[in-house]
Amino acid sequence: MPDELPWEALHRRIPPLPAHDDPDYWRKIREQFPMPPDEAYCNTGTIGASPLRVLHVVVGHTVRSMVEVAHVDWSGGGMSLLSGYSPDTELRTKIGELINAHHSLVALTQNATMGMNLLANGLDLPAGSEVLITDIEHPGGRCGWELLAERRGTTLCKAEIPIPVEDPGRIVEAFEKAIRPETRVMSFPHISSEQGMILPVKELCSLARENGILSVIDGAQATGHIPIDVREIGCDAYYSSPHKWLMAPAGNGFLYVKETLIDEVWTTLASTQWNNHEDNGYRLGQRGTPPCSRDSRRPWTSTSRSARRESTGGSRSWGTAYAGA
Numbered sequence: 001m002p003d004e005l006p007w008e009a010l011h012r013r014i015p016p017l018p019a020h021d022d023p024d025y026w027r028k029i030r031e032q033f034p035m036p037p038d039e040a041y042c043n044t045g046t047i048g049a050s051p052l053r054v055l056h057v058v059v060g061h062t063v064r065s066m067v068e069v070a071h072v073d074w075s076g077g078g079m080s081l082l083s084g085y086s087p088d089t090e091l092r093t094k095i096g097e098l099i100n101a102h103h104s105l106v107a108l109t110q111n112a113t114m115g116m117n118l119l120a121n122g123l124d125l126p127a128g129s130e131v132l133i134t135d136i137e138h139p140g141g142r143c144g145w146e147l148l149a150e151r152r153g154t155t156l157c158k159a160e161i162p163i164p165v166e167d168p169g170r171i172v173e174a175f176e177k178a179i180r181p182e183t184r185v186m187s188f189p190h191i192s193s194e195q196g197m198i199l200p201v202k203e204l205c206s207l208a209r210e211n212g213i214l215s216v217i218d219g220a221q222a223t224g225h226i227p228i229d230v231r232e233i234g235c236d237a238y239y240s241s242p243h244k245w246l247m248a249p250a251g252n253g254f255l256y257v258k259e260t261l262i263d264e265v266w267t268t269l270a271s272t273q274w275n276n277h278e279d280n281g282y283r284l285g286q287r288g289t290p291p292c293s294r295d296s297r298r299p300w301t302s303t304s305r306s307a308r309r310e311s312t313g314g315s316r317s318w319g320t321a322y323a324g325a
């Protein structure tokens with residue numbers, strides 16, 4: 001096998017990163033991107049343009065995996081080329097550090113849309129439950145709830161957000177007005193897609209908590225854009241697309257679910273870890289078969305959800321499972 005692949009040789013041509021006090025800082029940052037120098041790109045809110053050093057790692061890893069494919073030890077970890085086939089604890093830990101959460105509460109997805117769908121499907125809301133969203137959702141934050149309404153008989157309602165909004169309190173009032181006894185979920189963006197408006201997420205999560213309602217945040221436009229601390233915000237779930245403002249490689253998303261709720265969220269994509277309640281983030285994000293060691297061929301054997309429910313005294317109540325947690 002060659003010592004250095006052509007793509008690896010290219011690494012030497014990636015310009016070094018400038019020091020923070022370099023007077024020519026921004027020109028040197030611009031050089032990190034492969035787009036022609038006379039072109040500008042303004043659609044990072046859809047997909048970020050990854051810099052050369054990120055592309056180098058992605059392409060280099062892909063090429064090397066195939067060069068070395070005949071040498072892979074499938075019983076001892078396999079290859080890390082396929083996302084969703086292994087726990088990817090290192091990556092989930094980095095995402096956890098970014099949002100202040102333990103990696104076991106973070107599932108890897110392909111984008112924000114997939115994160116919201118995994119959550120909506122996994123909550124198992126009874127028919128008649130109401131999901132309250134806003135009238136300014138991006139389809140990636142709305143359609144999973146629409147599907148649930150059509151398929152499971154939940155009700156979808158929208159809080160009307162006044163545009164332009166004079167103060168954040170008006171947004172909280174819009175939700176206060178829309179909450180009903182049947183409301184089980186409040187779902188809203190951290191930064192709205194069309195207006196680029198930062199919503200008062202902490203206040204909305206407290207309102208949800210006071211009313212025994214789950215709070216779900218669409219953070220697609222927030223990761224890499226503004227600081228995120230899910231514990232400080234107090235949300236029950238948060239999903240995002242690092243392939244936007246973090247300029248991660250395309251096809252990168254995550255879903256965070258709070259410790260007191262994640263155990264109760266069913267996985268939609270089931271493989272060998274579907275019942276692994278010791279690493280719930282991997283359970284929800286697994287979308288392939290892990291390396292076939294003798295142990296991983298057997299189904300996961302942790303106490304099943306129903307057995308754990310019985311031992312803790314019966315079924316879950318939406319009103320109490322997360323209230324005040």
Ligand SMILES: Cc1ncc(COP(=O)(O)O)c(C=O)c1O
Pocket residue numbers: 045046111112113114138139140141189191192193218220221241
């Ligand atoms: C607020 C918001 N939510 C969700 C999405 C969907 O993101 P993705 O296509 O990465 O799933 C977007 C995309 O622009 C968005 O702006």
